[in-house]
Amino acid sequence: MPKKTKQDSENTRQVLLDAAAALFIHQGIAKTTLSDIAAQAGLTRGAVYWHFSNKEDIIRLLWERNAGELHHTFLEQLSEIRSSNHPDLAFRDAITGLMRRVANQPAAGLAIRIMMHCVEFTGEQADLRRFLRSRRNELQGAIHRALMYLEQQHLLRAQLSLKLQAQCLMSYLFGLVHQHLEPGHHPLHLARDGEAMLELLLDSILPVEPSQHPDSTGR
Amino acid sequence: MPKKTKQDSENTRQVLLDAAAALFIHQGIAKTTLSDIAAQAGLTRGAVYWHFSNKEDIIRLLWERNAGELHHTFLEQLSEIRSSNHPDLAFRDAITGLMRRVANQPAAGLAIRIMMHCVEFTGEQADLRRFLRSRRNELQGAIHRALMYLEQQHLLRAQLSLKLQAQCLMSYLFGLVHQHLEPGHHPLHLARDGEAMLELLLDSILPVEPSQHPDSTGR
Amino acid sequence: MPKKTKQDSENTRQVLLDAAAALFIHQGIAKTTLSDIAAQAGLTRGAVYWHFSNKEDIIRLLWERNAGELHHTFLEQLSEIRSSNHPDLAFRDAITGLMRRVANQPAAGLAIRIMMHCVEFTGEQADLRRFLRSRRNELQGAIHRALMYLEQQHLLRAQLSLKLQAQCLMSYLFGLVHQHLEPGHHPLHLARDGEAMLELLLDSILPVEPSQHPDSTGR
Amino acid sequence: MPKKTKQDSENTRQVLLDAAAALFIHQGIAKTTLSDIAAQAGLTRGAVYWHFSNKEDIIRLLWERNAGELHHTFLEQLSEIRSSNHPDLAFRDAITGLMRRVANQPAAGLAIRIMMHCVEFTGEQADLRRFLRSRRNELQGAIHRALMYLEQQHLLRAQLSLKLQAQCLMSYLFGLVHQHLEPGHHPLHLARDGEAMLELLLDSILPVEPSQHPDSTGR
C-alpha cells in the first residue's frame, strides 16, 4: 500500500479538473455528470468527492485555475494604461491580448463560456452565480474605468455614455468567444481573425490614428 | 376533468407553452422539468405528453411560436434591401428592428437564449440541435448575402472579408442579447440603448452619411 | 352525421378483435397496449373502451371468438368416439384435426398461445386465468375420458396411467403449437409436418395397426 | 447503510438474483418490476442498478446462473454419447436427467420458462431475445447431432427426418415443463412422473430393448 504523497494528491486534483474541463467543453456543463468526470479522469466518483464538495465547487475551482490569472492580468493591464505613453494603444493591446489568449488556450476559453452559461445551470440563489457575477462586474468595471481615463485624455471618439461603451465591448467580446467556442464545428477562427474583428468595434471607440505622441509608426 | 372542445385543447397547448416559456426564462431550460411545466400550467404531466412528445419538442415548438415569425421577417427584410433606394439604411433598420423586438418581447429573447445555449440541454445528435443550427445558419447566410449586395453598391466601409463581417454582426447581436437576458437584474436596457449600441459597430461597416441615391461619395 | 347501425358497430368490434389478434401474435400479449390495438384498427382508444371493458376482457372475448367453436368441436369429437366403429382412429382424427386447424388458422393458434402465456400476463387472482384454466381442464378431461373409453375397448398400448397419458398428449400438443407460433422465424412447419410429429407419440399410445374391425384398409 | 466488503457485495448480488427468481416464478416476469425485486431483497432500486444494468440484464444473468451449468452439462452429455457403449441409453439418460433437474430445481424450471415466454417481455430487437434464441438453437442442434449419431449406429426406430424428431423432443420437453410450471396448483408432478412420460415418446424414437453391445438385433 504505497502512501500517496501530497504531490500525488495535488496531481489527482488537477487531473480531475482537466477531465471536467474537457467534458464541459465537449458536451456542455449541464450535461456533464460527476460520473463522467471521474470516468474521464480514470477514477471513481468517490475521488471526485474527496477533492471537491460538489459540482458547483468544481466549476468555481476550474474557473479560478483556468482563468484566474488571465482575469487578474487583464484587470491590471487595464489599470496600467494610465502609465502608458499611448493609453489608447495599451487599451487595444489589453483587449486583443485577452482575446488572443482566450482563442489560443481552450482552458481560458472555457472560463468565459462558464461565465456565459451560468445562466443556465445554477439555481436562482446559487453561490456560483454570485461568484461569476462578481468576476464579470470586475471586468466591466475595469473597462469602464479605463474608458474614463481615455476620455480624460480625449482619446474616445464615440458619443455614447462610457458605461454603454464598456458594455458594448463586453458584449462583443462575449459574443465572439461564444461563437468561437460552440462545440461541434467552429464557425469562427478567433486565433486568426479575432484581432481584425475586434478592431471593427475598437475603431469606432478609439482613435484610428495612433495617439499624438512624437513618433507614430502606426500599429 | 378533461377539457373538451378543439378550442379548449388549443388553448391548453398555448398555456403549456406559456408555462414552459416563463419557467425557461426564470430558472433556465436545463433546470426546468416537465413536471414544473405541468404544475405551472395547472395541469398534469400527462397533459404535457398529450400535446408534446418530449422536452426537446417543447423547446422547438416554443422557438417556432415565439421566434418563427420574427426570424422569417428578418430574413425577408434582409433580402428586400435590394429593392430599397437606401439599402444601407434598410439593412440598419432590419438589424435594429430585430434587436428592438428581441429586447421588448421576452418570448423572442428566450428564443435567442435557446439558440445560444442549446448545447447545454441537448445531446450531440439531438434533432433540436440540428434545427437550431439551421436557423442560425440562415441568419448568418442572410446577413452575408445582404452584405454582398451592399458591397456591390459600394456601401461597405470595412476591409474585412464579408463572411467575417457577418460574423461580427452575429456575435455582437448575440453578445448584446445575452447580456440583456441575464436573469435577475438586467445589466443592459436593450430596449432603450440597443440601437445606439448597435450603431457603434454598424458605423464601422456602413456609411455614416446615409447613401445619396444614385451616386454616393462612397467611402 | 350518419348514424351507425348495429351492423357497423358489430363490425368495429370484429375489427378491434382482429387488430388485437394480429398484434398479440406479432409482439406478444404483454407488450401490446390498448393504444396499439386501437391504432392497428385505425381507431382510437376510446373505441376500444366502448366495446370492451379492459384488456383482460379483450383477451377472453378473443379466445371465445377464435377458439370457442374449435374448442367445442374438439370436445364433441372426443365424446363421439364412443359411437365410432374405430374409436382409436376417431381419436387420432380428432387430435390431428385440432392440430391441423391450429396450424392453418393463425387465429386458432393464437388462442392456444393465449392459453399458454396466461401464466405471464395475469395476476394471481385474475378472472381470465380462471377462465383459461377451465378451458384447459375441459380439454384435459375430454382427452382423459376418451382414453378411458379406449382402454375399455383394449385399444391402449401404454402402461402409463390414463391421467398421465392425457397430460402427455396435452403437453405435446402445447409444445408443438408453441414452437410453431414463436414469432420471428418459425422453426416448425406444423401444417406440413404436424401430423407426422403427432403420430410419433400417438403410436406409443394407440394401436399402430388399425383396430380389429372387418376391413383394415389402414389409415 | 451501504454494504462493504467484496464478499458482501457478491452476496447482495445473489440476494437480488434470488429475489428476482422468486418473484418471476410467483407473479410472472412481465409483472415483476425492479422495485418489486429491490423490495423483496430488502434493498432499494438503486442497488439493483448498481449490480445490473436493466431488467433484461437481470433475466439473462439469472438464466446463466440458474441454467447455465445445466445447459452446458446437457450439451456435453449429448456429445458424449459417442463414447458410450450404449449410446441410446446415454441419450435417454441425458434427456431424462435434464428433465429431472428442471423438475426438482425451481430455478432451473424458471430458466425454461424464460426461454419459452421471452417474447412476452422483450422487444423485437432485444439482446436477450437473441441470447435465448441462441441457447435454444444450441439445444436443438445438440439433440439433432445426437440423433445423427444414433442413426449411424442404427439405433433409431422412427422414419421421421432427424430434424423433425429433434423438434418433437424439444416440443415435448417444453410442453411438459410448461404444464409443470403453471403457478398455483401444479397439474403435473414432473419429478415423479416425468421420466415415464418422457419414455412414452422416447420409445417411439429409440429401441425399447437396450442396445446389446457390439451387434444388436437392430430394429
Add this chain to the structure above:
DNA sequence: GATGAATGAGTCTTCATTCAT
C-alpha cells in the same frame, strides 16, 4: 486517498382509464 457499494430523490415516459362532447 481512493474505492465500491448503496441510497433516495427526482425525471422522463408509458399506459390504462375516464369523460365531456
Add this chain to the structure above:
DNA sequence: CATGAATGAAGACTCATTCAT
C-alpha cells in the same frame, strides 16, 4: 358510436451524495 383530451399511477432509469473500508 366514437373521439380527443386529460388524469394519475406506475415503471425504468439517472445521478448526486454518503459512507464503511
